[in-house]
Amino acid sequence: MIAVAPATRQTAASRLTGADTLPLAREVFQVEAAAVSALADRLDGAFSSAVDMLLQCGGRVVVSGIGKSGHIARKVAATFASTGTPAFFVHPAEASHGDLGMISPDDVVVAFSNSGETAELLAILPTVKRLGAGLIALTGNPASTLAKLADASLDTSVAKEACPLNLAPTASTTAQLAMGDALAVALLHAKGIGPNDFARSHPGGALGRKLLTRVADVMRTGERVPVVPVGATLAEAVLEMSRKQMGMTAVVDDAGRIAGMFTDGDLRRALEKIADFRNARIADVMTVAPRTIGADALATEAVHLMESARITQLLVGENGVLMGALNMHDLFRSKVV
Numbered sequence: 547m548i549a550v551a552p553a554t555r556q557t558a559a560s561r562l563t564g565a566d567t568l569p570l571a572r573e574v575f576q577v578e579a580a581a582v583s584a585l586a587d588r589l590d591g592a593f594s595s596a597v598d599m600l601l602q603c604g605g606r607v608v609v610s611g612i613g614k615s616g617h618i619a620r621k622v623a624a625t626f627a628s629t630g631t632p633a634f635f636v637h638p639a640e641a642s643h644g645d646l647g648m649i650s651p652d653d654v655v656v657a658f659s660n661s662g663e664t665a666e667l668l669a670i671l672p673t674v675k676r677l678g679a680g681l682i683a684l685t686g687n688p689a690s691t692l693a694k695l696a697d698a699s700l701d702t703s704v705a706k707e708a709c710p711l712n713l714a715p716t717a718s719t720t721a722q723l724a725m726g727d728a729l730a731v732a733l734l735h736a737k738g739i740g741p742n743d744f745a746r747s748h749p750g751g752a753l754g755r756k757l758l759t760r761v762a763d764v765m766r767t768g769e770r771v772p773v774v775p776v777g778a779t780l781a782e783a784v785l786e787m788s789r790k791q792m793g794m795t796a797v798v799d800d801a802g803r804i805a806g807m808f809t810d811g812d813l814r815r816a817l818e819k820i821a822d823f824r825n826a827r828i829a830d831v832m833t834v835a836p837r838t839i840g841a842d843a844l845a846t847e848a849v850h851l852m853e854s855a856r857i858t859q860l861l862v863g864e865n866g867v868l869m870g871a872l873n874m875h876d877l878f879r880s881k882v883v
Contacts, residue, residue, distance in 0.1 A: 570710065577708040581717040582724045588701055589728075596682045596698040597732050600631065603680065605652030607633035610641065612666050614715040615658040615722060622656070622726030629734040638666040646673050654680035656729075660702070660718045662690020671695050684725050686718055700725055761848050762841040764880040765862045765870035766792070773798055773868065776805045780816065780826035783808050794859045796868050797832050803866045806832035809859060838863040841870065849877055 600607060607626050611619035619635055626633035636645050649655065655674050659667050662685035674681055675695065683696035686703040693699040702725050708716035772790035774783045776799050786795045787808070794809040808828055816831040817823070838861045839848050848860055852874060862870040 574708040574716065577706060578717045578720045581704040581721045584705070585702065585721055585724060585728075592698045592700055593728070593732075596700060596729060597736060599654050599680045599682060599698060600729065600733055601736055603631075603652070603654045605650050605654070605679075607631055607656060608636050608649050608653050608679070609633055609656045609658070610636050610638050610667060610670075611658030612638050612664055614719050615660055615664070618719050618722045618726065619656070619658040621723065622658075622730065625727060625730045626733070629730050630737055631730065631733050638664070638670055641670045642666065646670060649674060649677060649679055651678040654682060656682045656684065656726075657692060657696070658684050658722055658726075659690070659692050660686040660715060660722070662687040662692035664692075668692065684722055686721070759845040759880060760841070761839055761843045761845055761862055761872065762870075764845055764876050765841065765872040766876065767870040771868070771871045772796065774808075774828060775800070776829050778828045779824070780820070780828055780831060781824055783828045783832075784813065787813075792859060792871060792873055794871075794873075796861050796871060797828055798868050802868055804836070804838060804861055804863050804868050805829070806834045807836035807859075807861055808832045836861055840864065845877060845880065848872065849874075852877075 607623070609619045609623035609626070610616075616635075616637065623633045623635040634648075636648055641649075657667055657671075662683065668691055671681065671692070681696045681698075683692045683699040684702050685692050685699065686701075687693065688699060688701050688703070702718065702721040704717040704721050706712050707714060707718060708720075770790065772786045772792050772795035774786050774795055774797055776797055778786075778797070783795050783797070787793065787810070794807060796804060797806040797808060799805050806829070808831065812831060812833060816826070820826045820831070837851060837855055837857065839851060841862050841864060852858060852860060859871065859873040861868060862872065
């Protein structure tokens, strides 16, 4: 017997191209954007109550959900944890088989379910309530069992899914994710979490480097720093620049205090003006009072200072005393830029 229907479907599909799907893709963005936008107008005292519960939580935040809602719940738990609110994900089916022991009376449970009637999730709620743990619901059905049992219920309902069949969780999961992010960001703000606090949760990768790396970690020190005394000749300064290969040299007085800086650019300008190069003095051609930065400053501050001043080198000083130097290449090597 010949299978006609599958062949027919394949023939129809073969007539489609990527360009044919662009209108549908744009509609997906529009539907999901509208779903998220609608959440803002729907926020009420329940959101404030949920934030207060999380702020007063003496234990940890336990996030749970199953299916697509479970995937969103895992991400939201990770967002809580990375923004200063200790949190972890518990699978509701696993919770019924022993993982409920991970939940304590001091915890707050954040439950995700679009229908609000997910059997595996509802099965663990009586125990959660008996423990005395707080319960926050994120559901698309404000009249659901989950919403009624919750201490605070957040409405994440959507007018329709972005799926053309209005079946696959798309806009609804986007709305759940946005509401979860709103909770996490509200908590971060309410707790006064700053960049340094955030950095402690992100020590690795590019984010950690940008938030934790200080000038002292990347600057050149000791013999690696090109430096000449204020009484040096221009020729001596150029020789020092050539040896240290930083494209500049610091100029210091007898106490080691920064008197000036001489760069490749200064050298080009000096060559146009000076007739007697060999006897020229560095003090006559150096840049007086150059920009400096402290060793304890964040490396990202050095990047901002260089970019805004359109320079590629910086002297590092402490109370006017030369401590080190760095250039943009040092920041590139440390992957701060």
